[in-house]
Amino acid sequence: MEKRKLISRLKGYQNPSGEIMGETVHWADKIAEDLLRRGEKHRIATGITPSGHIHLGNLREMLTADAVRRAVEDRGGKAEIVYIADTFDPLRKRYPFLPEKYDKYIGMPLSEIPCPCGEHESYAEHFLEPFLESLDILGIDVEVKRADRMYKAGEYEEAIKTALEKKELIKNILEEVTGKKCDENWSPFMPLCENCKRLNTTKVIDFDESGVYYRCECGHEGKATYRGGGKLGWRVDWPARWGILGITCEPMGKDHAAAGGSYDTGKRLAKEVFGIEPPYPIPYEWIHLKGVGAMKSSKGIVVPVREMVEVLPPEIVRYIIIRAKPERHIDFDPASLLDLIDEFEEAYAKGDRSVRLSMVENVKYSDVPFRHLVVVGQIANWDVEKAIEIVKRTGYRVDEETLPDIKRRLEYARRWIEKFAPERLKFEVLGLEEVKKVQFSGEELEFLREFALRLKDGMKADELHNLVYDVANEVGLKPAKAFKAIYKAILGKTYGPRAGYFMESLGIEWVKKRFESLTA
RNA sequence: GGGCUCGUAGCUCAGCCAGGUAGAGCAGCGGCCUUUUAAGCCGCUGGUCGCGGGUUCAAAUCCCGUCGAGCCCGCCA
Numbered sequence: 001m002e003k004r005k006l007i008s009r010l011k012g013y014q015n016p017s018g019e020i021m022g023e024t025v026h027w028a029d030k031i032a033e034d035l036l037r038r039g040e041k042h043r044i045a046t047g048i049t050p051s052g053h054i055h056l057g058n059l060r061e062m063l064t065a066d067a068v069r070r071a072v073e074d075r076g077g078k079a080e081i082v083y084i085a086d087t088f089d090p091l092r093k094r095y096p097f098l099p100e101k102y103d104k105y106i107g108m109p110l111s112e113i114p115c116p117c118g119e120h121e122s123y124a125e126h127f128l129e130p131f132l133e134s135l136d137i138l139g140i141d142v143e144v145k146r147a148d149r150m151y152k153a154g155e156y157e158e159a160i161k162t163a164l165e166k167k168e169l170i171k172n173i174l175e176e177v178t179g180k181k182c183d184e185n186w187s188p189f190m191p192l193c194e195n196c197k198r199l200n201t202t203k204v205i206d207f208d209e210s211g212v213y214y215r216c217e218c219g220h221e222g223k224a225t226y227r228g229g230g231k232l233g234w235r236v237d238w239p240a241r242w243g244i245l246g247i248t249c250e251p252m253g254k255d256h257a258a259a260g261g262s263y264d265t266g267k268r269l270a271k272e273v274f275g276i277e278p279p280y281p282i283p284y285e286w287i288h289l290k291g292v293g294a295m296k297s298s299k300g301i302v303v304p305v306r307e308m309v310e311v312l313p314p315e316i317v318r319y320i321i322i323r324a325k326p327e328r329h330i331d332f333d334p335a336s337l338l339d340l341i342d343e344f345e346e347a348y349a350k351g352d353r354s355v356r357l358s359m360v361e362n363v364k365y366s367d368v369p370f371r372h373l374v375v376v377g378q379i380a381n382w383d384v385e386k387a388i389e390i391v392k393r394t395g396y397r398v399d400e401e402t403l404p405d406i407k408r409r410l411e412y413a414r415r416w417i418e419k420f421a422p423e424r425l426k427f428e429v430l431g432l433e434e435v436k437k438v439q440f441s442g443e444e445l446e447f448l449r450e451f452a453l454r455l456k457d458g459m460k461a462d463e464l465h466n467l468v469y470d471v472a473n474e475v476g477l478k479p480a481k482a483f484k485a486i487y488k489a490i491l492g493k494t495y496g497p498r499a500g501y502f503m504e505s506l507g508i509e510w511v512k513k514r515f516e517s518l519t520a
Numbered sequence: 521g522g523g524c525u526c527g528u529a530g531c532u533c534a535g536c537c538a539g540g541u542a543g544a545g546c547a548g549c550g551g552c553c554u555u556u557u558a559a560g561c562c563g564c565u566g567g568u569c570g571c572g573g574g575u576u577c578a579a580a581u582c583c584c585g586u587c588g589a590g591c592c593c594g595c596c597a
Contacts, residue, residue, distance in 0.1 A: 024534065049597065092596045174595075179522080182595080235595055258592040259523035265595090285525070286591075324533090327525060329590075331532090338558090343545070371558075425558070461559070469555060483557055497558050 026353040027325045032071035035079075035249055035280055042072055042079040045247040045279065046142070049086040050127035051110060052095055053304040056320075056332060057287040059134075063321040064251040064284055066140045067357045081142045082245055083135075087111040087124035088148040088231050090199040107198035109231075111148035124148070130306035137309045138318060139360035145245070152228035159240035159274065160226050163188040164207050166273050170236060173268045178260045191230035195220035199231065235262050239270040242279055249280040251326065257283030284326035303332070311415045312337070313408070315365075318358035319344050334420050341370045366402035366409075373406070373413040375497050378427055379505055382414050390505050427491045429506070432517055438492050444485040445519050447477050451486075452515035455508050464508075465500030489518055 035042055044065045048058045065081050072079040088109045094102045098116065105113045105123075113123035120126040124146070135142060150156060163170060164187070171182050187204035193216035201217040202224075211223040212230065224230045232240055241247070256262045263281055270278040289303065308317055320340065324330050347355045348365055359365070368391055376394070380386035387410055392398045398406065417426060440448075451471045459467070472482035486503070487496040490511075496502055503511045 030537085047597070051596095086597075089597085178593080178595080180594080186595085233595060234597060238597080253592090253597065254524065255592050256597060257524070260593050261523085262593095262595085262597070264593095283524080288590095328533090329526080336532095339546075346545090375558075462553090465555080465559085466553075469553085473554075479555065480557075487557090495557065499557070501559055 026071070026357065028067035028071040028322070028357060029074075029353070031068050031249075031280075031282060032075055032077070035068070035072055036075055036077045038280065039248065040077045042069075042077065042248045043246050044069055044079060044081045045084060045242070045245065045250040046081060047084040047086055047250075048131070049089050049110070050124045050131065051089065051091065052097065052127060054127055054131040054134075055305060056303050056308060056317075058131075059138075059305050059317075060284050060287055060321050060326070060330075061251050061253070062135060062140050062142070063138075063318055064282055064326050065249075066138075066318075067322050068249065068251075068282070070357055079249075081140070082145060082247070083142040084145045084147060084150075084241060084245075085124065085128050087122075087128065087146045088151055091123070107196075107200045109148060109192065109197075109199060111146070112197055130304070134305040134309045138314045147231070148228070150241075150244075151231055154227040155244055156232065156240060157226040159244060160189055160232060162273065163232060163236050163240065164204075164212070170269060170273055173272060174235060174265055177265045177268060188232055188236040189224075189230055190233055191216075191222075191224035192228075193218060193220055194222050194224075202230070235265050236269060238262055239266040239274055239276075239278070242266070242270055243274045243276045247279045249282065251282040251284055254283050254285055257281060282326055285329045287321075287330040287332055289332055303334070307419075311412065311419050313412045314360045315355075315358045315363060316341055316344060318360070319354060322357050323354040335422060337416070337420060338371060338374075338425075345369055363408075364401060364405055366397070366405040368396045368402075368406055368409070370409060370413060372396075373410050374417060374421070374425065375502070376505060377410055377413045378417065379429055379502075381429065382410075384410060390507075393507065394505055424495075427493065427496055429490060430492045432514065435489060435492060435514075435518060438488050440485065440488065440518070443475065443477050444481065444488070447471060447475050447482050447485055448489055448515040449519040450475055451482075452512050452519070455512045455515075457508055459504070459508055461498070461500040461504040463500070464503045465498070468499055489515060 046061050046065045048054055048061060062081075062083070069079040069081055088111055090107045090109055091102070091105050091113060093106060094100070102113075102116075110124035111122050115122055115126040117126060120129060128146075132144065167188060170188050171186060174180075175182055185203050189204060189207075189212055190199045191202040191204060191212050191214035192199050193202050193214070196216060196218040198216070198218070202214045203216075205213045205215055205221075207213065211225050213221075213223050214230075215221045231237060242250075252263060258264075263278075263283075267278040270276050305317075316337075320332065321330065344355060344358075349367075372391070372394070373387075376387050376390045380390060384407060388398060388403070388406065391406060396402075396406075451467065454467055454471060455464075468482050468486070469479050472479045477485075483499055484494045486499055487493055490496065490502075490506070497505075
């Protein structure tokens with residue numbers, strides 16, 4: 001009894017992985033431990049179909065894999081990520097973002113359809129390329145496999161033959177697990193019609209060592225090769241690729257993970273048809289857009305990844321996903337990004353595990369808050385040298401070590417302000433001529449004049465803040481009005497950043513001159 | 521019909537796997553400071569852990585049931 005008590009007490013303070021007391025084990029570390037118990041080398045598969053803009057929700061698959069990869073490596077194991085781009089999938093329907101002429105491509109493999117903008121090799125590449133660029137920016141190192149090339153190169157050949165030979169077994173497993181009857185013409189293989197180039201309109205008649213005989217709805221009859229002449233249906237394709245690529249772990253959307261879903265069938269097909277062990281599954285939840293719903297390429301409700309990495313530092317994009325356990329919904333709210341970044345920066349200072357898993361290599365994070373950069377940048381009108389001056393003046397360390405990161409995040413701050421920031425946070429320091437057009441009352445001018453007189457070099461934010469109240473009281477102006485006068489004199493608006501802090505950032509001398517010129 | 525995930529403070533969540541009697545951030549309130557202004561620090565308020573049973577010396581945690589929310593399973597990953 002005593003012993004048990006002691007043991008359970010201890011558990012509260014230390015867990016088996018030796019993490020610091022009280023700290024929760026990160027989900028990626030937990031999974032890494034499971035994986036390492038099975039073996040020390042891992043190949044993690046990811047797969048996203050480039051049928052439309054690849055968005056934040058899709059990115060979860062990649063980042064889940066990447067966090068696990070890092071966790072495995074942190075523990076001395078080896079892991080790599082393979083990204084299979086399903087470029088050989090047929091176009092399911094004409095999505096809302098496609099012109100009408102794309103109707104005729106429905107059923108054709110994405111890799112064989114012309115690019116919507118004309119600048120890429122194919123439809124698939126049009127969406128794939130920006131995504132691959134994003135992966136690079138996010139520091140996600142992957143081996144890219146394009147499904148159409150895998151098929152064309154014959155990597156699937158053996159698996160296709162196995163599937164055709166064991167068609168009845170596969171059919172039985174599918175029917176048993178899903179509880180649904182397969183069509184009587186069902187085949188694990190979908191030939192690509194040579195005539196109309198469609199995958200979903202052909203029926204398999206027979207097959208031999210040299211190919212698969214089929215008949216298409218378009219009237220064409222022909223023979224498909226095992227090398228790019230068609231593809232396996234998804235539920236068979238998946239376990240087949242596990243074997244071909246030696247996959248040991250794979251994150252998957254919850255649709256696959258559902259009972260009777262493709263992981264359930266894949267698991268049995270892997271063992272009973274292909275004779276391999278299915279990978280360790282990591283089911284993950286969807287990412288919703290706050291107030292809008294699940295991100296769906298097909299509905300056009302997306303934040304394309306490429307757009308996000310333009311505007312947000314990669315470590316922040318990673319953090320959004322890595323901080324949440326895979327099985328939890330993420331309600332992404334662009335409006336509260338600044339709060340999230342605050343949280344990130346605070347967690348960074350504490351050495352938080354999610355943050356460490358989010359940092360992209362070679363980034364030395366400086367201690368200038370992103371929030372500050374947003375204000376500083378706007379004051380400097382995004383002149384980098386000027387902005388750096390202000391950062392320095394406001395008390396942050398600027399040297400060889402911190403400078404690259406300050407510049408880097410200043411640039412993100414600029415883009416964020418331009419694209420994502422709420423209006424309330426935007427401002428522009430007006431030129432004197434413009435400010436002179438703004439209407440001021442007599443008492444406002446009196447306040448500004450007196451305030452300018454009382455300004456002294458080297459005053460700090462809180463002193464400036466206090467001075468507003470002091471002077472306002474002396475000239476008999478309500479503090480609220482005094483603040484408005486200050487903002488009007490600088491921004492032409494009645495609100496702005498915290499006044500003391502703001503004026504310190506602008507520089508006392510500048511503020512003094514501005515107020516004097518206005519009241520002269 | 522089958523299944524998954526979630527339900528803990530006003531909000532977002534941690535803690536559950538390996539039971540020891542509840543934590544964080546934000547919000548709110550108060551103070552530093554005669555102070556709503558996009559700071560900071562300190563403090564405070566705030567939870568019958570959805571509900572009901574069971575196991576146990578002990579349950580947010582394990583088991584059974586139940587309610588609520590979201591979602592997945594139609595070879596549209």
